[in-house]
Amino acid sequence: MSAWGNTDAANSKPKWVLEKQNHLTVRLFTANSTANAANTITFTYYDGGASNVANVGVANGQVVFAANLASGGIAGMFRSNNTVLGISGNNVTFASNTFGTIPANTVVEFDYLLPWKPNTISNTYNSNTILVTNSRAANIVSNTGTIANLGSVSSGWVRFQKKTNSDGTVRYLRETLVALANSVASNTNSGNTSFGQVVAGL
Numbered sequence: 001m002s003a004w005g006n007t008d009a010a011n012s013k014p015k016w017v018l019e020k021q022n023h024l025t026v027r028l029f030t031a032n033s034t035a036n037a038a039n040t041i042t043f044t045y046y047d048g049g050a051s052n053v054a055n056v057g058v059a060n061g062q063v064v065f066a067a068n069l070a071s072g073g074i075a076g077m078f079r080s081n082n083t084v085l086g087i088s089g090n091n092v093t094f095a096s097n098t099f100g101t102i103p104a105n106t107v108v109e110f111d112y113l114l115p116w117k118p119n120t121i122s123n124t125y126n127s128n129t130i131l132v133t134n135s136r137a138a139n140i141v142s143n144t145g146t147i148a149n150l151g152s153v154s155s156g157w158v159r160f161q162k163k164t165n166s167d168g169t170v171r172y173l174r175e176t177l178v179a180l181a182n183s184v185a186s187n188t189n190s191g192n193t194s195f196g197q198v199v200a201g202l
Helices: none
Strands: 022-030 040-044 063-065 084-088 091-094 107-113 129-132 156-164 170-179
Touching: none
Parallel strands: none
Antiparallel strands: 022 040, 022 107, 040 091, 063 107, 084 091, 129 156, 156 170
16 A cells, blocks of 8 residues: 555545545455345354454444455555445445445454544644645635635645634644645635635546
8 A cells, every 4th residue: 555645535645644544453254155235244253252342342433444345445544435334233234335346255344433532633634735736726715715824825735724723713734744746736716625625626
């Protein structure tokens, strides 16, 4: 896994600890073949008594990683597009259906989401790290409508932070995590942070 990418995608963000969204809980094997468009999978797990994947930490809301079950994200780093919806013994029901056959003995990784407290700085590290291209840097916008609030911004992966001073004035802090000469944006509306759109365009 590369340390970062130069395209405007969640998986391309810098892989450093403050960007991390999820952490490994357990990896389990599928017990049998699962057909396309199914949303329940049986796993092989025996705990010496009644088999139950909850006994090894599988829980509702966890993100999963496996071919044809979840796409996007990076196991142990960024969340995927599918989550655990329910558990019954060794059967796990997922929020989204499979999009291809999953053979028996396929490894599925279950990750828990890091429990950041709501509205803390840590909770917004990932959402406030965005890709700035040269053209986006030339089109900086802010919630107050003045470019002066952000000043000059380098192209690359940049983390923005909105800070409100004790007197009520608002400041926007920026930190270039990775400078890139050839960054590529694909969505004109993807320069968004937890407090609004900071840059626009490609």
